[in-house]
Amino acid sequence: MGPSRSGPAAPVAAAHLGLGAFFRAHQAAYTALAPDAEEWGIAAFTGRSLLLADQLTAQDGLYTLLVRGPDGDEATSVGSVSSAHPGADTAAWLATLASPEVRLLTLTVTEAAYHRTAAGGLDLDSPDVAADVATLRGGARTGFRTVPGRLVAALAARAASDAGPLAVVPCDNLLGNGAAVRRVVTELAAEVSSDVLAWLEANVSFVDTEVDRITPRTTPADIEAVRRLTGLDDACPVVTEPFTEWTLAGSFPGGRPAWEKAGALLVDDVTPYETRKLWLLNGSHSLLAYAGSVLGHRTVADAIADPHCRGWVEEWWDEASRHLALPGLEHYRAALLERYANPSIRHLLAQIASDGSQKLPVRVLPVVRAERAVGRMPHAGARALAAWVAHLRGHGAPVADPLAAELQAAAAGPLAEAVPRVLAALDQSLADDRDLTAAVLDHSKELTR
Numbered sequence: 262m263g264p265s266r267s268g269p270a271a272p273v274a275a276a277h278l279g280l281g282a283f284f285r286a287h288q289a290a291y292t293a294l295a296p297d298a299e300e301w302g303i304a305a306f307t308g309r310s311l312l313l314a315d316q317l318t319a320q321d322g323l324y325t326l327l328v329r330g331p332d333g334d335e336a337t338s339v340g341s342v343s344s345a346h347p348g349a350d351t352a353a354w355l356a357t358l359a360s361p362e363v364r365l366l367t368l369t370v371t372e373a374a375y376h377r378t379a380a381g382g383l384d385l386d387s388p389d390v391a392a393d394v395a396t397l398r399g400g401a402r403t404g405f406r407t408v409p410g411r412l413v414a415a416l417a418a419r420a421a422s423d424a425g426p427l428a429v430v431p432c433d434n435l436l437g438n439g440a441a442v443r444r445v446v447t448e449l450a451a452e453v454s455s456d457v458l459a460w461l462e463a464n465v466s467f468v469d470t471e472v473d474r475i476t477p478r479t480t481p482a483d484i485e486a487v488r489r490l491t492g493l494d495d496a497c498p499v500v501t502e503p504f505t506e507w508t509l510a511g512s513f514p515g516g517r518p519a520w521e522k523a524g525a526l527l528v529d530d531v532t533p534y535e536t537r538k539l540w541l542l543n544g545s546h547s548l549l550a551y552a553g554s555v556l557g558h559r560t561v562a563d564a565i566a567d568p569h570c571r572g573w574v575e576e577w578w579d580e581a582s583r584h585l586a587l588p589g590l591e592h593y594r595a596a597l598l599e600r601y602a603n604p605s606i607r608h609l610l611a612q613i614a615s616d617g618s619q620k621l622p623v624r625v626l627p628v629v630r631a632e633r634a635v636g637r638m639p640h641a642g643a644r645a646l647a648a649w650v651a652h653l654r655g656h657g658a659p660v661a662d663p664l665a666a667e668l669q670a671a672a673a674g675p676l677a678e679a680v681p682r683v684l685a686a687l688d689q690s691l692a693d694d695r696d697l698t699a700a701v702l703d704h705s706k707e708l709t710r
């Protein structure tokens with residue numbers, strides 16, 4: 262028997278786009294733990310797939326959260342998802358966001374889904390973005406190809422029904438994610454309708470967040486572990502670690518669940534938390550994803566057990582720590598080592614390796630630039646870039662990236678020519694830095710020797 266409810270689900274007051282593993286281990290779990298959870302049911306939409314929406318609907322939105330610590334598993338049933346919908350159901354999407362009862366929208370759609378240029382604006386040259394501009398200008402209510410397109414369509418529907426203010430809460434690993442999403446959404450709205458633009462500027466707040474909880478993809482073995490532990494045939498449990506963190510800064514004009522009572526931190530500025538997390542955790546994750554997989558490792562736990570990889574991570578943390586403001590970095594680093602070594606969390610390096618062109622500019626390049634600005638050579642950062650070049654040349658984890666074709670072409674051929682071409686694809690000024698290019702080349706040779 263699968264999970265099912267004994268009473269009604271909470272009325273829908275929040276929406277989510279990007280229904281997947283992380284949202285269910287993080288934001289939905291915080292909402293479920295908040296004391297006012299019964300007022301904040303969530304209508305959750307997948308990005309694209311049908312399966313998870315169908316599986317959750319068959320389970321009344323309920324799923325098992327399996328928290329795996331080094332010493333054992335703990336299963337809880339999470340009930341904050343009141344309805345689950347496939348991303349293609351635009352009628353339900355527009356109706357949900359046009360409802361005055363809905364005052365909150367969280368997002369976990371991956372970094373790549375925002376269609377940002379390297380400078381952070383909306384990529385209006387993208388054919389998918391251009392198609393959405395045409396669709397939105399034509400007033401169609403379906404057929405959107407991008408996340409910014411879906412967001413602007415929803416805000417237009419909300420403006421039309423005068424449904425009141427909304428807080429948009431992006432939870433992807435982007436620095437200044439609230440401001441980043443505000444920018445792409447306002448730039449797209451400006452292409453489409455000055456009325457919608459004016460409405461959203463007056464009614465929509467974009468909240469910056471730092472989010473942290475390592476949540477790998479669910480495997481058949483996880484489903485079996487849940488069955489053994491709970492006796493339930495849960496088709497879509499989520500496996501995560503005990504550690505969890507959520508820091509938010511911004512306004513919630515229509516209210517929000519009392520997330521702070523569930524452990525979230527409401528602050529004036531998330532930047533120090535966000536940079537610490539993105540550089541130390543995500544930066545080292547990307548380093549391991551490329552360099553560790555070149556050495557033949559498959560998971561974070563395997564790679565961190567290798568003294569070479571562990572040394573590279575420590576070196577990266579030394580470089581990044583020179584540019585971080587929060588105190589207690591030694592403690593943070595020690596905790597990360599424990600989290601990475603958790604043998605019950607099989608976090609695949611191949612999953613982390615995806616979309617490097619979108620992730621490295623956030624996780625690694627700021628530290629490389631800061632080190633070069635003070636005249637130092639960031640060898641660990643150069644190694645991460647070298648490992649990415651090796652990955653694009655076919656070593657280690659397979660390539661999955663929206664820019665895969667052009668990046669793999671840039672990475673082909675003699676290494677001495679490939680390295681500056683790949684660096685230039687990230688940022689021309691990196692390729693123009695001869696000493697950095699030479700260091701990346703040396704690390705590339707060493708890694709693939």
Ligand SMILES: NC(=O)c1ccc[n+]([C@@H]2O[C@H](COP(=O)([O-])OP(=O)(O)OC[C@H]3O[C@@H](n4cnc5c(N)ncnc54)[C@H](O)[C@@H]3O)[C@@H](O)[C@H]2O)c1
Binds near residue numbers: 280284307310374
């Ligand atoms: N998994 C983690 O440990 C973790 C931790 C912190 C933050 N995050 C953030 O959450 C995001 C999602 O992670 P997840 O583990 O839930 O992944 P997932 O694959 O389980 O879910 C991703 C969701 O985003 C949707 N999506 C993906 N690409 C899209 C696109 N181009 N357009 C529209 N929708 C798209 C998918 O359809 C799915 O609904 C990550 O990319 C990251 O930014 C994840």
Ligand SMILES: O=P(O)(O)OC[C@@H](O)[C@@H](O)[C@H](O)[C@H](O)CO
Binds near residue numbers: 371434473475543613
């Ligand atoms: O989820 P992604 O693909 O953005 O990145 C992979 C990991 O680095 C990331 O998911 C971390 O596990 C997470 O950010 C931990 O909080």
